[in-house]
Amino acid sequence: MVEGLVQGVGFRPFIYRLAKKHQLVGTVANRTDGVILNISGDEKRIDLFTKDIELLAPLAAEIRNVNRTYIDDFISDDFYILPSKSINDQITEISPDIAVCDKCLSDLKKQNHRINYPFVNCTNCGPRFSIIKSLPYDRVKTTMNKFKMCPVCKGEYHDVNDRRFHAQPVACNNCGPKYYKVGGSDFSLILDEVVNAIDKGGVVLIKGLGGYNLICDANNEEASLKIRDIKGREAKPLAVMFADLNVIQKYCYVNRREKELLSSWRKPIVLLREKKQLAKSVNSGLGSIGAILPYLPFHYMIFERLYTSAVIYTSANISGEPIIWKDEKASSTFENKVSFIVSHDREVENPIDDSVVKVVKSKTQIIRRARGYVPNSIALGEKVEGVFAAGAELKNSFCIGKNQSAILSQYIGDLKNLETFDFYKKVINRFFNLFKFQPKIIVCDLHPDYLSTQFSKDLVKANLNGNQIPILNVQHHHAHIVSCMAENQIKDKVLGISFDGTGYGSDGNIWGGEFLVCDTKSFERFAHFDYVKMPGGDIAAEEPWRMVLSYLHNYSLNIFKKLDCFKNIDDRKIETVNEMIQNNINTPLTSSAGRLFDAVACLLDLCSINSFDAEGPMRLESLIDESEKGSYPFSYNNKVVSFGQTLSGILEDINLVSISSISARFHNTIINVIHELVNKMKKETGINKVVLSGGVFQNRYLLENTMCKLEEDKFEIYTNRLVPPNDGGIALGQLIVASNYL
Numbered sequence: 122m123v124e125g126l127v128q129g130v131g132f133r134p135f136i137y138r139l140a141k142k143h144q145l146v147g148t149v150a151n152r153t154d155g156v157i158l159n160i161s162g163d164e165k166r167i168d169l170f171t172k173d174i175e176l177l178a179p180l181a182a183e184i185r186n187v188n189r190t191y192i193d194d195f196i197s198d199d200f201y202i203l204p205s206k207s208i209n210d211q212i213t214e215i216s217p218d219i220a221v222c223d224k225c226l227s228d229l230k231k232q233n234h235r236i237n238y239p240f241v242n243c244t245n246c247g248p249r250f251s252i253i254k255s256l257p258y259d260r261v262k263t264t265m266n267k268f269k270m271c272p273v274c275k276g277e278y279h280d281v282n283d284r285r286f287h288a289q290p291v292a293c294n295n296c297g298p299k300y301y302k303v304g305g306s307d308f309s310l311i312l313d314e315v316v317n318a319i320d321k322g323g324v325v326l327i328k329g330l331g332g333y334n335l336i337c338d339a340n341n342e343e344a345s346l347k348i349r350d351i352k353g354r355e356a357k358p359l360a361v362m363f364a365d366l367n368v369i370q371k372y373c374y375v376n377r378r379e380k381e382l383l384s385s386w387r388k389p390i391v392l393l394r395e396k397k398q399l400a401k402s403v404n405s406g407l408g409s410i411g412a413i414l415p416y417l418p419f420h421y422m423i424f425e426r427l428y429t430s431a432v433i434y435t436s437a438n439i440s441g442e443p444i445i446w447k448d449e450k451a452s453s454t455f456e457n458k459v460s461f462i463v464s465h466d467r468e469v470e471n472p473i474d475d476s477v478v479k480v481v482k483s484k485t486q487i488i489r490r491a492r493g494y495v496p497n498s499i500a501l502g503e504k505v506e507g508v509f510a511a512g513a514e515l516k517n518s519f520c521i522g523k524n525q526s527a528i529l530s531q532y533i534g535d536l537k538n539l540e541t542f543d544f545y546k547k548v549i550n551r552f553f554n555l556f557k558f559q560p561k562i563i564v565c566d567l568h569p570d571y572l573s574t575q576f577s578k579d580l581v582k583a584n585l586n587g588n589q590i591p592i593l594n595v596q597h598h599h600a601h602i603v604s605c606m607a608e609n610q611i612k613d614k615v616l617g618i619s620f621d622g623t624g625y626g627s628d629g630n631i632w633g634g635e636f637l638v639c640d641t642k643s644f645e646r647f648a649h650f651d652y653v654k655m656p657g658g659d660i661a662a663e664e665p666w667r668m669v670l671s672y673l674h675n676y677s678l679n680i681f682k683k684l685d686c687f688k689n690i691d692d693r694k695i696e697t698v699n700e701m702i703q704n705n706i707n708t709p710l711t712s713s714a715g716r717l718f719d720a721v722a723c724l725l726d727l728c729s730i731n732s733f734d735a736e737g738p739m740r741l742e743s744l745i746d747e748s749e750k751g752s753y754p755f756s757y758n759n760k761v762v763s764f765g766q767t768l769s770g771i772l773e774d775i776n777l778v779s780i781s782s783i784s785a786r787f788h789n790t791i792i793n794v795i796h797e798l799v800n801k802m803k804k805e806t807g808i809n810k811v812v813l814s815g816g817v818f819q820n821r822y823l824l825e826n827t828m829c830k831l832e833e834d835k836f837e838i839y840t841n842r843l844v845p846p847n848d849g850g851i852a853l854g855q856l857i858v859a860s861n862y863l
């Protein structure tokens with residue numbers, strides 16, 4: 122018995138060929154819980170065969186366990202692949218989409234029927250999740266169903282010794298999908314035109330795997346600005362696709378682990394440190410580059426012809442909306458704004474963005490979990506069947522429980538946007554159908570106004586067939602911590618440090634700098650960052666200068682130096698906000714760590730108004746002088762951490778000390794806060810396990826140095842590796858709290 126992700130990745134044909142190689146007879150079949158093998162033959166050969174299963178398994182297979190038991194009366198004359206027997210044998214593991222493999226790339230040049238065929242694939246590579254309509258994974262249940270295989274492809278599909286044996290999306294120039302210019306000619310005819318347009322500074326819209334992408338030369342500032350204009354995206358960094366690893370190394374610093382990730386079959390966007398600048402507006406001076414390598418055959422085909430070796434490669438959408446995957450929508454949105462629209466006739470069933478990851482302390486941290494990762498399930502070691510977790514509001518992703526694992530949806534986005542909320546509902550519907558999911562309990566955030574909370578309530582009503590489905594609200598920061606506990610299958614109590622921008626607290630205030638003692642059922646708020654007012658509510662998150670005024674007021678700090686960060690803010694606005702603060706007009710309270718980072722970035726005049734989420738904190742982090750070991754004082758009283766002394770220290774340093782040093786000192790202060798509090802918590806509770814989660818821990822300097830400092834004190838430290846530490850991972854935490862409640 123082989124357990125793990127072993128279906129839809131060419132596992133059975135692999136076993137067949139392996140058995141033949143070792144001269145063994147027997148059978149292989151899919152089952153709900155894995156792949157079952159019956160093998161008979163020489164004992165030594167069986168040993169070697171078992172070893173080879175793990176050594177030589179297909180790239181995208183994830184083997185969790187190989188169990189071996191002896192049976193007495195098994196006889197077979199040859200090796201056979203058995204079909205799945207019944208409905209009960211249905212498979213719920215679906216493979217994510219897999220980047221094109223080297224063998225297929227060489228087929229592009231060699232195989233007569235696949236010369237320059239941009240949809241080449243085999244059992245080891247190609248589209249999976251993005252084209253699946255229903256299970257089991259068979260060609261008729263994918264968007265490949267409308268293409269009738271030609272005799273040559275059919276031959277390959279049925280030949281167990283062929284690399285394309287049972288490769289569901291198998292296709293060739295004679296029978297498969299085709300690229301074409303919208304309103305124009307064949308792709309092969311316009312390939313040179315497309316390449317020319319990019320090299321000459323044009324923007325091209327091309328349908329890829331999970332939707333459309335906008336592409337232009339990454340060294341052309343004008344083109345880059347044009348993409349920003351088209352998307353309505355002012356400053357958020359744009360991903361860059363490089364021709365190969367050597368080119369990436371010209372522009373970025375890449376370590377061994379980052380190289381592995383970039384080249385892996387998942388082919389995510391990897392956030393790297395910038396070495397040499399591309400067009401300025403690509404990353405707006407943030408000092409990092411989101412790099413990705415080609416993953417579709419057509420990527421390789423255009424790089425072969427392009428003069429430039431780096432292109433901006435970004436999802437085609439209007440800022441805040443989901444990726445566009447339909448032709449009509451692509452045309453109506455981008456017509457007249459781009460040089461070309463290139464589409465193809467293989468439909469996208471499950472739209473999906475590129476994933477974004479980074480390496481922290483030589484381990485992967487996922488920032489956006491999508492292509493290549495979804496719908497890989499997360500093993501939990503406990504039954505969670507029937508739990509639907511709605512997720513949070515920003516960077517939403519929801520989660521369903523199947524057997525003992527969690528299946529997290531692809532990155533959905535910010536639900537406040539109407540189109541994105543529609544997309545959310547559509548994807549939920551698809552997941553329910555695809556995975557034959559029946560909700561038994563629904564769990565959502567504690568925030569009454571989150572659209573995901575509203576949706577959950579509606580879902581309860583819709584399912585009112587006599588018996589009421591229970592609904593549970595889970596506190597946001599508790600869910601962050603439990604998401605990390607779930608990944609690590611921790612059941613006992615932990616010290617949870619949950620730092621982020623916003624989350625609804627049990628006292629009705631907005632939390633975000635939280636020290637929790639919790640297990641997977643409940644939590645106790647041990648301590649938190651000081652409450653300060655958010656003048657204007659949510660808008661204070663977009664306009665950090667408001668938070669600066671609030672902190673200054675809160676700690677009675679006089680502005681003894683005229684602060685640069687107010688130079689572009691209207692005096693009357695400043696006056697109004699000050700009045701709001703003094704008279705408590707629309708000033709909800711927050712203990713958010715995100716707002717504190719915002720305010721410090723603003724004080725240093727790095728960002729008075731955020732043009733994208735966490736812009737200020739990201740700029741602050743990018744400036745850190747790592748040789749600076751100093752820090753500022755803070756105070757801790759009555760379970761509250763106060764930053765009055767920290768901020769007055771910063772105010773004293775402004776104009777005297779470099780911004781890089783101030784930034785380092787501030788970060789070191791937060792690390793000291795965590796260190797001191799965690800030690801206090803341990804003293805009171807005796808707990809040694811520390812969980813760090815929440816969007817603020819995407820800050821590499823903060824996370825690495827906090828971990829180092831806590832490791833010195835022999836704490837056991839856990840961080841998110843399989844789901845994002847940001848709100849994209851919340852649903853997993855919600856799911857576990859709900860299953861424990863059941």
Ligand code: ZN
Nearest residue numbers: 222225243246
């Ligand atoms: Zn392949």
Ligand code: ZN
Nearest residue numbers: 271274293296
């Ligand atoms: Zn064919």
Ligand code: FE
Nearest residue numbers: 621623624848
């Ligand atoms: Fe959060």
